[in-house]
Amino acid sequence: MNLRCRSTAAGLTPVGLLPVILPVILCVLSPASLHAAIDDSVPAPAYIAQLEQRAAQAKPREQCFLYAELVHGMTQIASKQLLEGDSEAASATLTKINHYAQLIHASLANDTKKLKDAEMLMQHTTFHFGMFLRSASSDDRMALQATLTQLDHVHDEMLNQVFSH
Numbered sequence: 001m002n003l004r005c006r007s008t009a010a011g012l013t014p015v016g017l018l019p020v021i022l023p024v025i026l027c028v029l030s031p032a033s034l035h036a037a038i039d040d041s042v043p044a045p046a047y048i049a050q051l052e053q054r055a056a057q058a059k060p061r062e063q064c065f066l067y068a069e070l071v072h073g074m075t076q077i078a079s080k081q082l083l084e085g086d087s088e089a090a091s092a093t094l095t096k097i098n099h100y101a102q103l104i105h106a107s108l109a110n111d112t113k114k115l116k117d118a119e120m121l122m123q124h125t126t127f128h129f130g131m132f133l134r135s136a137s138s139d140d141r142m143a144l145q146a147t148l149t150q151l152d153h154v155h156d157e158m159l160n161q162v163f164s165h
Helices: 015-028 031-035 045-057 060-083 087-107 115-135 138-164
Strands: 005-008 011-014
Touching: 045 060, 060 087, 060 115, 060 138, 087 138, 115 138
Parallel strands: none
Antiparallel strands: 005 011
């Protein structure tokens, strides 16, 4: 392979690799990654239960972000369950994700706190959910696609709310 090289401050970069390298660099330098590192580990059931309780008892202005955290955590759990072949548990988790997505939708009518943070978390969640969907088995794709469609819709609503303020 004969790649021409372009001189950069860091050394030589093959010109042919720029289209591949540039999106990676932009992704790493995106505002979401600069804002905060989002934890993609699978949360413990006790943490989810605690978060559910906090969200249920929170003031209406604070619920949107807490529900977004729940959706993110439960997405990690559903991914793990599907990877382990536990479709039944994953289906129950997807039902909960859909429920909390509906609660996010309902809470957007309030003047919510941390709306931008919730939107960024939802963007991260839908991106990773979409990546997982591409690698899921065909048996699980229909339920995953329906959930992703709902999450995308909620994310779009959140973006509209962010831009309207």
